[in-house]
Amino acid sequence: MEHRQLKKIDFEPLQLKQSEAEKIVGESTSYWKDAWRRFRKNKLAFLGIVIILLLGIMAIIGGPISGQNYYENRLLEANQPPSAEHWFGTDNLGRDVFARTWYGAQISLFIGLMAALIDLVIGVIWGAVAGFFGGKVDEILMRIADVLYGVPYLLVVILLLVVLPQNLWTLIIAMTITGWINMARIVRGQVIQLRSEEFVMASRSLGASNGRLLVRHLIPNTLGPILVTLTLTIPSAIFTESFLSFLGIGVQAPLASWGTMSSDALPALQYYPNQLFFPAVFICITMLAFNVVGDGMRDALDPNER
Amino acid sequence: MSKLLEVKNLSVSFDTYGAEVKAVRDVSFQLNKKETLAIVGESGSGKSVTAQSVMRLVPTPPGKFVGGEIRYNEENLLQKTEKQMESIRGKEISMIFQDPMTSLNPTMTIGKQIAEGLIKHQNMSKKEAHLRGIQLLKLVGIPTPEVRIKQYPHQYSGGMRQRAMIAIALSCNPKILIADEPTTALDVTIQAQILELMRQIQEETGTAIILITHDLGVVANTASRVAVMYGGKIVETGTVDEIFYEPKHPYTWGLLGSMPKLDTEQEELQVIPGSPPDLAEPPKGCPFVARCPYAMNVCSDYMPAYTSVSSTHEAACWLIDARAPKVDIPESAIVEGKDIYVI
Amino acid sequence: MVKYLLKRIGYIILSLFLIVTVTFILMKAAPGGPFASERALTPAIEAQMNEAYGFNDPIHEQYFTYLINAFTFDFGPSFKYVGQEVTEIIGRSFPYSLILGLEAIFIAISFGVLLGVLAAVQHNKFGDYMAMVIAVLGISVPSFIMAAVLQYIFAIYLQVLPIARFESFAHTILPAIALATTPLAFIARLMRSSMIDVLNRDYIKTAKSKGLSERVVTYKHALRNAILPVVSYLGPLVVTILTGSFVIEKIFGIPGLGSEFVVSVTNRDYTVIMGTTVFFSVLLLFSILIVDLLYGLIDPRIKVTSKEGDK
Ligand SMILES: Nc1ncnc2c1ncn2[C@@H]1O[C@H](COP(=O)(O)OP(=O)(O)OP(=O)(O)O)[C@@H](O)[C@H]1O
Ligand code: SF4
Ligand SMILES: [Mg+2]
Numbered sequence: 005m006e007h008r009q010l011k012k013i014d015f016e017p018l019q020l021k022q023s024e025a026e027k028i029v030g031e032s033t034s035y036w037k038d039a040w041r042r043f044r045k046n047k048l049a050f051l052g053i054v055i056i057l058l059l060g061i062m063a064i065i066g067g068p069i070s071g072q073n074y075y076e077n078r079l080l081e082a083n084q085p086p087s088a089e090h091w092f093g094t095d096n097l098g099r100d101v102f103a104r105t106w107y108g109a110q111i112s113l114f115i116g117l118m119a120a121l122i123d124l125v126i127g128v129i130w131g132a133v134a135g136f137f138g139g140k141v142d143e144i145l146m147r148i149a150d151v152l153y154g155v156p157y158l159l160v161v162i163l164l165l166v167v168l169p170q171n172l173w174t175l176i177i178a179m180t181i182t183g184w185i186n187m188a189r190i191v192r193g194q195v196i197q198l199r200s201e202e203f204v205m206a207s208r209s210l211g212a213s214n215g216r217l218l219v220r221h222l223i224p225n226t227l228g229p230i231l232v233t234l235t236l237t238i239p240s241a242i243f244t245e246s247f248l249s250f251l252g253i254g255v256q257a258p259l260a261s262w263g264t265m266s267s268d269a270l271p272a273l274q275y276y277p278n279q280l281f282f283p284a285v286f287i288c289i290t291m292l293a294f295n296v297v298g299d300g301m302r303d304a305l306d307p308n309e310r
Numbered sequence: 311m312s313k314l315l316e317v318k319n320l321s322v323s324f325d326t327y328g329a330e331v332k333a334v335r336d337v338s339f340q341l342n343k344k345e346t347l348a349i350v351g352e353s354g355s356g357k358s359v360t361a362q363s364v365m366r367l368v369p370t371p372p373g374k375f376v377g378g379e380i381r382y383n384e385e386n387l388l389q390k391t392e393k394q395m396e397s398i399r400g401k402e403i404s405m406i407f408q409d410p411m412t413s414l415n416p417t418m419t420i421g422k423q424i425a426e427g428l429i430k431h432q433n434m435s436k437k438e439a440h441l442r443g444i445q446l447l448k449l450v451g452i453p454t455p456e457v458r459i460k461q462y463p464h465q466y467s468g469g470m471r472q473r474a475m476i477a478i479a480l481s482c483n484p485k486i487l488i489a490d491e492p493t494t495a496l497d498v499t500i501q502a503q504i505l506e507l508m509r510q511i512q513e514e515t516g517t518a519i520i521l522i523t524h525d526l527g528v529v530a531n532t533a534s535r536v537a538v539m540y541g542g543k544i545v546e547t548g549t550v551d552e553i554f555y556e557p558k559h560p561y562t563w564g565l566l567g568s569m570p571k572l573d574t575e576q577e578e579l580q581v582i583p584g585s586p587p588d589l590a591e592p593p594k595g596c597p598f599v600a601r602c603p604y605a606m607n608v609c610s611d612y613m614p615a616y617t618s619v620s621s622t623h624e625a626a627c628w629l630i631d632a633r634a635p636k637v638d639i640p641e642s643a644i645v646e647g648k649d650i651y652v653i
Numbered sequence: 654m655v656k657y658l659l660k661r662i663g664y665i666i667l668s669l670f671l672i673v674t675v676t677f678i679l680m681k682a683a684p685g686g687p688f689a690s691e692r693a694l695t696p697a698i699e700a701q702m703n704e705a706y707g708f709n710d711p712i713h714e715q716y717f718t719y720l721i722n723a724f725t726f727d728f729g730p731s732f733k734y735v736g737q738e739v740t741e742i743i744g745r746s747f748p749y750s751l752i753l754g755l756e757a758i759f760i761a762i763s764f765g766v767l768l769g770v771l772a773a774v775q776h777n778k779f780g781d782y783m784a785m786v787i788a789v790l791g792i793s794v795p796s797f798i799m800a801a802v803l804q805y806i807f808a809i810y811l812q813v814l815p816i817a818r819f820e821s822f823a824h825t826i827l828p829a830i831a832l833a834t835t836p837l838a839f840i841a842r843l844m845r846s847s848m849i850d851v852l853n854r855d856y857i858k859t860a861k862s863k864g865l866s867e868r869v870v871t872y873k874h875a876l877r878n879a880i881l882p883v884v885s886y887l888g889p890l891v892v893t894i895l896t897g898s899f900v901i902e903k904i905f906g907i908p909g910l911g912s913e914f915v916v917s918v919t920n921r922d923y924t925v926i927m928g929t930t931v932f933f934s935v936l937l938l939f940s941i942l943i944v945d946l947l948y949g950l951i952d953p954r955i956k957v958t959s960k961e962g963d964k
Contacts, residue, residue, distance in 0.1 A: 014608035015634050018599065156937060158896040159930065163676070166918055166926060167683045243795055250797050250900055251915050263797075270801060270904065274809050284798045292793035299789070367858055392867070400864035412855040416954060417877050427863040462953040478863065 039228070042304040049300025055293040059286075063113055066106025073103055075258040083276050092282045095268060104260040105282050111261045112242045112290060115176060119241035120234045122180040127187025128230065134188065135195030146192065149185045157182045161244065165253050175254055179244050187233050194226040228305040235298035239291040246287055262287045314518050315341040315364070315403075315486060320378035322359050325371060329590035333359040335542040336378070341486065346512065346519040348529040348550075350565065351539030354586050357522045358408075360539070361488045364520075365405055366395050382486075401431040404479040408491040410471035414463040420447075420474050421459035424481055431482045446477040450507060469500035473507065480511065488520045493528065505532050526569045530554065535622070538562050541587045541597030548623035554645045558625035561598045567642035596628065604629060604637050661945070665938045672934045673723045676927050677716060683923065728928035733920050739928035742913055747932075749819055750902065750909035754894045756825055757832035761890065765837040766883060769844020773879075774871060776849055784841060791838025797900040800831035804904070817906040828905040832897045836890050840883055848879040881952055887944040891937060 043049060067073070070091060078098035086093045092101035134145040164178040248254030249263025257264070262283040269279035322334040334356040341347050349357050362368045364380055366387060380387040382402070387395070404427075407413040415423060424446060425439035434442065440459070447455035450473040463471055472492060479487055489508065493501035509532060512519055521533055529536055529550065536553040538546040538561065546559040557563055564582035584601035593599055596609040606628055614628045629637055710718070722728065728739035772784035794802075807827060808816035815824050851857065852875055860874045898911030910929060917925035949955045 010608060010612075010633065012633070015606045015628070015631075018605040018607050018610055156892045156896065156933070158899075159933060162899075162914075162918055163679055163926070163930065166921065167679050239793070246795060247797065247900060251903065252919055253915075266797060266801070273801060273805055277805060280801055284801065287798060288794050291795070292789065295789055295793050362858075365862055367861055396864045396866055398864070399862055405859075405862040407855055407859060409855060413859045415856040415860065415874050415878070417952060418874070423859075426860075426865060426869075430864055464954045475859070478859070 039304045043300055046300040046303065048296050049304075052293040052296035052300065055289060056297065059109055059290055059293070060113060063106055063109035066109065067103045070100065070102045070106075072100035075099065075260075083272070083279075085276075085278060093276075093278050095265070095279050096272060096276075099260075101265075101279060101282055104265055105262070105286060107260045108262040108265055108283060109286065109290075111172075111255055111259065112245060112287070115172070115179070115245045116238035116242045116294075118176050119179050119183060120237045122176070123184040123187050123237050124230070124234060126180070127184035127233075128191050128226075130184065131188035131191030131193075132195050135192035138196070142192070145188075149188055152182050153185045155182065158244065158247070161248065162253060165248070170253070170256055172255065172259075175245065175248065179241055183237060183241070187230065187237075190229045190233060191226050194229065198226075232298055232302045232305060235294060235301055239294040239298075242287070242290060242294070312343050313340050314343050314382070316379075316381040317360070317364070318379040318381065320360065320363060320380065321376035322356075322363055322368060322373060323376050324373050326590075331589045332376075332592055333373075333542055333589055334363065335592065337539075337542075337544050338378075339537050339544060339547060341518050341520060344512070344516045344518055345535060346521055346533040348521045348523060348533035348536045349539055350523055350526060350529055350536055352524050352565075352582075352586065354589070355539040356542040356589075357524075357539055358490050361405070361490050361520060361522055364486075364488060365399055365403055366390070366392075367399075367405070397431070400427045400479075400484070401482045402484055403486040403488065404482070404484040405488040406472070406475045406479050406490065406492045409495045410468055410475055411495065413475060414471055416463055419460055419462055420466070424459075424474070424478050427478065427481045442481070443477075446481055447474070449480075449511075450474070450477045451503075452477075468496055469503065472496060472500075472504055476504075476507065476511070480515070480517070483515065484517060486520065487517050488522070490522045491524070492521075494523070494525070501528070508532070526554075526565055538565065541592060542589055543597050543626070545598065545627070546625040548619070548625075552620065552623040556619070556623070557639065557643060558619055558623070558630060559598075559627045560602045560604050560629070562625075563640055563643035564601075566645055567640065569645075596626070606634065661942055665942065668938055669931070669934060670720075673720065673931060674716075676930050677719055680923050680927060681712075683921075723927075723931055726931075728924050728931075730924065731922055732924045733917075733922040739924050742925060743910060743928060743932055746908055746910045746913045749907050750895075750898050750911055753819075753825055753828055753832065753902070753907065753909060754891075754898060756829035757836075757894050757897075758890060760829055760833035761836040761840055761894075762883070764833075765840025766844050766880065768837075768841035770848055770871075770876065770879075772841065772845040773848030773852060776852075781845075784845070788838040788841040788845075791834050791841070794834065796831050796835055796897050797904060799834045800828065800901055800904045803827045803831055817904075819905075819907045819909075824905075828901045828907060831904075832894060832901045835897070836893050839893075840886065840890075843882050843886060844879065847882045848875060851875045851879040854878075877951065881948070884944065884948050884951060887947070888937075888941040891940045895933060895937070 072090065076099060078094070081090070081094050081098040083096055084090055084094040084098075090100050090102065092105060095101055095104070130145060130149070134142040160181055161178040164181065165174060168174040168178070245254055246261065246263030246266070249261040250267040252264075252267065254263055255261035265283035266280055266287070269276065269283070273280055316338075317340070318338050320334055320337045321332070324331040324333055337356070337360055339347070339349075349360065351357050359368060359373075363375070364387070368375075375388055378388070382398070387398070390398070414420070421440060421443050424443040425434075425436065428434045428439040428442055429436065443459050444455045447459055452458050452470055452473055458466070458470075463474075466474060476492075487508075492508070493504050496504065505528060508519065508521075511517065521529070523529060533550055535547065535549050537544050538553070538559065540561045546553065546557065546562050548556075553562060554566070557566060561582075568581050582601055587593055587597050587600060593610065595611045595613055596602070596605070599605045599609045602609065609628050612628075614626045614631075616624045616626045617630045618624050619630070628634055726740060731737040731739060731742060768784045768788065772781045772788075775781040775784075804816050804827060807814040814827055815821075816827075818824055852871075857870060857875060860870045865873075895911070898909060899915050900911075901907075902909045902912035903915055910932075913925065914929045914933075916922070917929065
């Protein structure tokens, strides 16, 4: 055990370096740093982000670069396979599938983002108010949320689409009817948890207003779960849109959507599978990308998951 | 005194995010027939990992056995296959866990949970196992066992669940019973009852017990020998009397100092300042060096060797070295006879 | 037990009342709806409707007539098809949807649980990654695309299964799989995380410490506890299957209730819309009740009965 001859000095009292004991790292910054480090390690999620960016770019420039438009019927050119002129071929009315695909991407991404945004605004306000004021307010707000939550969402959306005039905004509004509830619950839970913590008490006793507290302390702390929910809201909105459009009660002609394109292509599946192939592949890729990114964010933000 | 179990130079690590947590380092101890060995140490010192290693219940991965041997019946348990271990667990060695609230399966009746071991190890029929279960519940002091045996854990109180756990552990007459903080989660009166039950059972069955605890008060009238663990290492072993009346290691002094005594007020309790070492990067020398009031230069670089104080008493501390300055046991760590029966 | 059931059924009736009322208001608000003042109907249907709903009565009387009709499950004649009662349409089409739905539920649960358990047992190994890749794919592929892909592969390309309609068991295979895909993937993920969680619990260590084999520990101790979240998911599962049937029945040309509903929506056949909505609601509310009772059976901590005195 003894590697060298021990001297007298070895048995003198040890001067401790106190620095070790005091090493407490700033917790909140290292949380986000850790999360970012974990997320970066997840190659799949990273790929997802790249794909989403590419889809976004193509949604904007896809139509223009093809030199075709998405709405013009040219019956003489119907049902063509992919060619130099029509990169993804044409559909049963002779419309350019490439241009329609990217126009559909615009619609899908727009609806996904809008639905997420509306969910975010309603959910955060609803949840924060319920959690912050507690008591009766909380009870009433959350009971309403519970009732809405129990209702089959697609059924409600369909019924609303029957009643309201059919356009894109109706679709978006109908879709956000119940979507915000998850968000509200998460925000409420976090707010209640944080409300009881000391720093809120402290700043309250220093006279900070409720609104200021919400903005300065509570919202930043709930950011993680909110981000995850938002990312996972987008694919579900995109799915709902394509589902309704597929049924013919979503996006209406001449607008193109991946759902209507799929539905139009289905009867001729046997002869022109390519007409279905493109919208189908892009719906799947988009949903996959958002799901993978959402999962990656959840794993990164919550290390206990794995 | 015949040896029943011998742990030699056991080292266990866990692979976690980028670091290797060295939870147990070079631990050796032995357990004799019919005795109770207490392993004492604060939270995170590696007691549970040591205990679970004996049963090979450490999850691998993330855990791994880095080195050492666990000898039982002339065989090294670390070299047994999982199948071979199955016939040792529950039959030769069994275990009671810390939290009776979570250590019983909530969706299975107590009776079935007792019967499983009996059916597996003693080839009993379901019916025989049921009857034996009733006997066992009676043995551990559960009233109306015929009714209780058909109930689920949530219908039991905490103390009763721990009794049921003991019944399960004892069902196949094991040679060794490992009790990992069996009373920590219970309130004081129940604690005393459970300890009394274990003592009584040991008298009747002669099972050797490894009692894990962070509470020296529990040790005093339950165990015959004590091993003190700190930072993944055993720092001192000895008989109960030696540990209480002639402790040699400053950490043991600290533990004794923080034990409530009859003539001290609760507020005067001394806690050991500082926190345990980071087991991902344990200190090169003595694990206690950062918190030891007597630490010397040598302590930070060299691990002190185990030095025998008597044939049953060993400690790993440089203070025992002849060249070290003479240090007296601090006042707070001096225990008088009457003090140790606090529980 | 009886008291609990009565209470639950009371709640169900209350929810139904709300749903029925909301549908009334919606239909009233709908342009050209049955209760709106301007209707473009053939005289024959107009006469029938008048008889069934009393259109010329004041609004609160219309509402009461409608309430009573709804609770006796009489939604009057179809708005679009002369001589067809709504109840008839539902009675005729629902059996198809029921068979398809049960098949899909069976596939989703059995394969979902299996996949999830395999992934959890193989945690962080190859099998786990494979299972989770399959699951995330399943969640990302919409059922109508899955349906088209299945049709293309098995009916058009391989020609081993019929492409559409509902005439034999073979006809139900593709639609049931398409319907089951998303919930299957969801259950697999749910099961995996629940199983991983349970396998780390103390009572699993206890079971192992008794010397039970890995297999017994996994299937006898862990599975029953881990499956509880899946049981809670059965309610939402029924919803997913039900809404999924809207597209799947359309794609496979199955004359079930889902496609009737979609047709009634595109046709604005208001009485059928109302009837099916109320019918769906009843179905869902009762399946949630059944799920809760089932949960009580599996988890002894949730007691539906109150006969156990001591706790
Ligand atoms: N599965 C695991 N993965 C990673 N690290 C682990 C694992 N199990 C234990 N450890 C680490 O091993 C060290 C010793 O843990 P152990 O449970 O043996 O402590 P203990 O002495 O039993 O403490 P307590 O009194 O709290 O039960 C701890 O630092 C712990 O973080
Ligand atoms: S070896 Fe040194 S640091 Fe460790 S306990 Fe002894 S005196 Fe303290
Ligand atoms: Mg422990």
